[in-house]
Amino acid sequence: xxxxxxxxxxxxxxxxxxxxxxxxxxxxxxxxxxxxxxxxxxxxxxxxxxxxxxxxxxxxxxxxxxxxxxxxxxxxxxxxxxxxxxxxxxxxxxxxxxxxxxxxxxxxxxxxxxxxxxxxxxxxxxxxxxxxxxxxxxxxxxxxxxxxxxxxxxxxxxxxxxxxxxxxxxxxxxxxxxxxxxxxxxxxxxxxxxxxxxxxxxxxxxxxxxxxxxxxxxxxxxxxxxxxxxxxxxxxxxxxxxxxxxxxxxxxxxxxxxxxxxxxxxxxxxxxxxxxxxxxxx
Ligand SMILES: Nc1ncnc2c1ncn2[C@@H]1O[C@H](COP(=O)(O)OP(=O)(O)OP(=O)(O)O)[C@@H](O)[C@H]1O
Ligand SMILES: CC(C)(CO)[C@@H](O)C(=O)[O-]
Ligand code: BAL
Numbered sequence: 001x002x003x004x005x006x007x008x009x010x011x012x013x014x015x016x017x018x019x020x021x022x023x024x025x026x027x028x029x030x031x032x033x034x035x036x037x038x039x040x041x042x043x044x045x046x047x048x049x050x051x052x053x054x055x056x057x058x059x060x061x062x063x064x065x066x067x068x069x070x071x072x073x074x075x076x077x078x079x080x081x082x083x084x085x086x087x088x089x090x091x092x093x094x095x096x097x098x099x100x101x102x103x104x105x106x107x108x109x110x111x112x113x114x115x116x117x118x119x120x121x122x123x124x125x126x127x128x129x130x131x132x133x134x135x136x137x138x139x140x141x142x143x144x145x146x147x148x149x150x151x152x153x154x155x156x157x158x159x160x161x162x163x164x165x166x167x168x169x170x171x172x173x174x175x176x177x178x179x180x181x182x183x184x185x186x187x188x189x190x191x192x193x194x195x196x197x198x199x200x201x202x203x204x205x206x207x208x209x210x211x212x213x214x215x216x217x218x219x220x221x222x223x224x225x226x227x228x229x230x231x232x233x234x235x236x237x238x239x240x241x242x243x244x245x246x247x248x249x250x251x252x253x254x255x256x257x258x259x260x261x262x263x264x265x266x267x268x269x270x271x272x273x274x275x276x277x278x279x280x281x282x
Contacts, residue, residue: 022049026141031055036184061127195268198235206277213279219243
């Protein structure tokens with residue numbers, strides 16, 4: 001596996017793949033890899049001849065510098081995992097390589113940017129869109145792979161690629177869970193043993209919400225029953241619970257009649273966990 005610290009190195013590697021007529025897949029990550037990331041890699045390998053992974057903890061998508069500083073990192077372990085999975089190249093620039101000191105251009109999806117997680121983390125999606133556009137431009141992949149766990153991010157990036165005619169296929173990959181149902185996340189290592197146990201309420205609440213959605217409920221009513229369900233867990237500090245149109249993330253008027261996504265953002269101690277599930281009322 002080729003380790004590329006600079007844009008020039010990764011561009012050169014991909015140029016070689018393209019000369020051989022190979023189809024190139026991109027898996028962007030912030031590192032501290034787990035089986036969710038490795039599933040993105042395996043999905044990319046199944047669809048593409050070559051896979052480029054990126055590891056970059058992007059400062060422009062963190063409003064809270066404490067969250068940025070606390071973000072777990074282990075580059076050597078990440079490289080070993082990617083190599084074992086047959087990744088061809090990993091792009092892992094530092095912040096100075098990635099961003100020009102006089103940068104003044106950003107990418108914004110106007111409507112999706114400010115709703116839901118965007119309201120909770122102002123400028124977060126601007127940071128994500130800008131860095132992912134840069135990764136698309138630097139690597140020039142045919143396909144890119146993102147997790148459905150970050151559901152709004154996936155929709156934001158699909159919308160951005162569509163609106164800006166970026167020639168890359170955006171592939172969503174279902175959420176990978178621990179055996180007890182907790183969605184895998186790099187942030188899980190920061191949970192205390194008690195909070196790790198308490199966080200199991202999230203997947204249970206999603207299963208409950210999915211079941212209840214098939215009963216002719218309104219979104220507001222469903223949000224309120226899911227809230228009551230999660231409130232039974234005293235360690236859970238609810239940030240947001242939303243039931244939205246799964247295709248657009250717009251609010252649902254009246255009864256749920258089309259696929260709806262249940263989006264949870266819940267704090268355990270100082271760790272904000274997110275999880276989601278699409279409920280199909282039919
Ligand atoms: N459990 C998972 N299943 C499938 N994909 C995942 C999972 N967790 C993360 N991903 C995807 O991996 C990619 C990189 O995510 P990232 O490096 O931020 O990891 P993360 O575990 O989501 O971190 P955190 O939850 O701390 O933000 C994203 O596309 C994300 O949606
Ligand atoms: C897509 C991404 C790698 C951009 O920094 C990040 O938001 C993530 O890990 O989901
Ligand atoms: N996985 C989403 C990236 C973030 O939380 O900043």
